[in-house]
Amino acid sequence: MLKYRKEGDASFLSHREAMRAMERALRRSGLPLDFSEGFSPRLRMSFSPALPLGVAAEAEYLEVGVAGEVDPDEAREKLNLALPAGLRVSEVLPVPPNMPKLSRWARFGLFRVEDGGETLYLLLALSGEGQGRLKDAVVALAQRGMAAERPMLTRVGLYASPDEVFEDVRGKVIIFDGRTGELSEIEEEPDGLD
Amino acid sequence: MPPLIFWGYELSEETELFLGEELAGVTRPGRYLGIEVNAYRKPFRSADVTCVLVYPDAYEIGMSHLGLSILYEEINERDDAMADRAYLPWVDMQESLERRGIRLFGLESRVPLGEFDLVGITLQHELTYANVARxxxxxxxxxxxxxRGEGVPLVIGGGPGAFNPEPVAELFDLLVLGEGEEVLHELIDAVKGWKSTERRERGALLRACAAIPGVYVPSLYSVHYRPDGAIESIEAERGAPMPVRKRRLTDLDRWRHPRRPVIPLVEPVHDRCSLEIFRGCTRGCRFCQAGMIYRPVRERAEESLRAWAWELVENTGCDEISLSSLNSADYTRILSLSGGLASEMGEKHVAVSLPSLRTDTFSVELAARLRRVKRTGLTFAPEVASPRLRATVNKVVSDEDLLSAVSAAYREGWRKIKLYFMVGLPGESEEDVEEICALVRRIMREGAHGGPAKGLRLSVSVSTFVPKSHTPLQWARQMSLPEITRRHFILKDGLRMRGVNLRWHTREMSYLEGVLSRGDRRLLPAVLAASRQGCLDSWSEFFSWERWLGALEAAGLDPSWYVERERPRSETLPWDHLHAGVDRDFLWEEYEKAVRGETTPDCRFSECSECGACSPPRAQLRLAGEAAP
Incomplete structure (x- = not known):
């Protein structure tokens, strides 16, 4: 599994275009890749849920099958040499055999919302129950005076459940409910270890 | 043209701000980023001579073009020069640029085009002429x-359109005829020398460039017209060559570009790497401009192509290599090259493909070995169906050739086949068009080794014959719109059957192509007016025949005079001062043979046809080795 960033100009690449760039880089890297069988073999890859155009990301994931041993640091370096500016692999991680598929666990996206004032975090279900669109959430934030109309947005993490976000952030986290259009603040469960 | 020094101000600054604010609001912003892998991104200020190469159409089309990618590397490999790229932005981005008062910029440097020394624009076909003005x-x-005066770039044209650029010639300071690799370096040297002189006088630079073989400076030629509208004479200023002769490379193995092609960020129309295996074609199809202006055939050596193919795969990570040329099955060692590459590359999951096929069993078997092509279907271009017209166009493919090719394809498992036909040829009757229907019906009936081709889907694509400069049919008449309409309806009536899908080119687009392909300098005001009114003819949604008609009328021009008139041999043609290597007398003889229905053999397999492209005869013809078994 690759963990990568998509920043600057590269945040204007569509999901499909970023996938293309990643596939090309993987093919160029010379890593032992796992291809599907058949007439036109395809690289076995799965990506994080699509990111809207213009939104940067600090922790996207890509799962790709390999057919052999891979040295994580070497792979990272090779890939970064073959990627367009703004797309950067930050970590190459082995996937444990019992790990669920990316599409199964990456259900919630956490977005950093910056407009020059106080930075806040927005949590959004990307699939399943309560799924919401980032655009609608930003409109809701602006309507309630919580952020400017066109803030800078960065997806900072992907999670299986809302409470996992506190492993990465400290601060105000607002969750948007796609069904009702409501915003509510969530707080870390006190676990007494802090 | 000297770089202007603004202290504390970068030429790209305005563009950067603009992009930051506008990118989120346009479709496919990836087109405008310039952060592609393998892009050189040379600093603008570091180069003595700054160039920007422009494809006057959308990014997705321009990024598929081989010619500019060759020149891009040629320039950027020089220490003293840099090349950036630009394309015609999509209409939403055009609107943003105009609204914000931002000038079109080079994608990598983000410096406005007007700040470069050289702006090179390729003329690939007539329907991009209005785009050039745009x-x-x-x-x-x-x-x-x-x-244009001091401090304005030299605007340079090239590509096949440079062989009759007259309708847009005055938009260019100069045009390059033929293959650009060598001449480009000579031009850059000339500009570099001129920039180091004290008085940078534009006229002096243009005259120096005109002395470089292959360079056409339109302002040094004047055209005089007769009262009946035809050209009286074309006169060159003293010192300007008459005619201007095209440039051509001889030993192609010494020229190996591109090696690290820029990888498009937005998916291009042809998403693959091209390996150019040879240039030129001497099949001698009389309607084909490429087959005349790029003569003679010059094949590259097989060993060097193989090594180059690997270099391309390693540098781009592409999953398909296309063996490109005007007719790839003609490459002398095609079996060994394609077979060898396909098996080596198959292990790396890279497909090898051929862009076009000849109409014969050999080609089908060749394609069958390159498995990947199967997914998309096969294409044949018989062009015409009646034996008489086959002789006229000098493309001698019999019904049996086509049937056996289709049978072979069917046997190999293809069920989607595309056939290209052309209507409106000189001497073509309506019965000749009905023969196309009969041939297609026969394919459906007998396409599987004499039996009905069950499940076969034939896509019949029909273009309109448009006479092109420097071809034997350059004197011929192009048919009127009603004549072409009748032909389309004959096909429509005759091909109503299961499994056959008929498509034709928009008639008015072909008609406009005909106006421009044999046009003269008087058309420029109409091109400019059409461009001002938003005509972007290569994008069908922005093509407007009504606007063009209005623009032509306002310029006092009758399109039918350009299109529907057969020219006498004695008439001075608008491109008679430009020499494409093939002699005018040869072209005229070929025209007469076309009318008489006589064919001319390919000089690779027969005697020299004395077209004039080689001097002495056959001297520049290069074949890669022994004929394939």
Missing amino acids: VLGLAGIPLTAAE
């Missing part, structure tokens, strides 16, 4: 060469 307008560069 590009210059968006760049804020004065549209015509005559209006």
